[in-house]
Amino acid sequence: MSDEAGEERRWRVPHGHVVLKAAATAAFALVALLSRDDRPFLLLTVVATVGLAALALRDVLAPVRLAADAEGVTVVAGYAARRRVPWPAVVAIRVDERRRLLLHTRLLEIETAGDLYLLSAYDLGEEVEDAAAELERLRTRADL
Template sequence: MQPPSSPAQTWRVPPILPVAKLVGAVVVLGLGLLFAGPDRVQPVLAGLVAAALAGWGLRDLLAPVRLAVDPDGITVTHGFAGHRRLSWSEVEAITVERRTRRGLTAETLEIDAGESLHLFGRYDLDAAPAEVAEALRAAHAAAR
């Protein structure tokens, strides 16, 4: 996150996540090939899982900034590695959804833009979704 004194704030994926996903892809592929017997299903499944992890890690490298805010509006990720600009007039609601399952609580930042809903978790933002929601609301109030 950029310092509050700058005109725009950004939230991005923690730098360790893409590295961990890419290393995980190599480990899964290596283990799948190492323990492969005469059956070819195991290496194929390991290759598919490794490809999925590598694609996920590649997305984090190509589009690390998931959310940005400035006085004119919000920029969110869109598609695999694209971005979409939302003016403040398009943003209908900024909420944080909290869910508890099996004793663990997860928060999701929801940005409702009418025709689209944009969801961000803690690992998308490298910050607590409630803190980001407050920063977005403050930026929206300051833009009025």
Template sequence: MSTEPSVSTVRQWRVPVKLPVVKLAGALLLVALGLLFAEGDPVQLVLAGLGAAGLTGWALRDLLAPVRLAVDPQGVTVVTGFAGRRRLDWSAVESVRMDDRPRFGVRSQFLEIDAGESLYLLTRHDLGTDPAEVAEFLRAHRPD
């Protein structure tokens, strides 16, 4: 019998609720600024509309697939593409690690789940918590 801890129930990490709200508010602000300052310039209106559409699409992804990572005794489920999900058995997960490095003067932290030919990267914004804590949890509860 193993004395290692195991995942006895499903644990999920999701996008914080405030994130899609902020993105939608930003989209509305872009539209308002475009209408206010474009003064009939179609290029500025189109650019504001494209920016608003991009933010709205990004917010919709957060609303359609808020759970970015789920773990249970059999494996993990990660979000792929716009709002798809991929189930990975623990045997398919080669490694779980934290990537922490400065990029362009900003510190970037990613949870990396390596599944052989696929690499899944999740940020604090995806998980709603520190990626290092999630990596530690996954390593501690992964059956060997």
């Protein structure tokens, strides 16, 4: 972080996740090549390869999923577009936590009048509670 007036915080996809998705893409592509005689299995592996490649490409094109400074937040919207939201337009910052069967999910929610942005710990590279606290700190500092 820089000085208080120009303080900016960025949250990005961890480099290891990008590497893991790229490696999984390569592995599925290899399996697809090796199974080209089995049409149904080939179709399944090609779909998986394309899906993983799309996820890995998004991580390369938009590694910073969230940034915040004294003026507001910048979030990734859609596949890899960025949207700037000034603090006055942010209605709420909260953590949504859900437990179902063996799954436990936590998402950072940034709500505006017309949109809801959802980010996971995988998007942020840290726990969503920590990111929410930091966003509230920056938002409060901006109000001063």
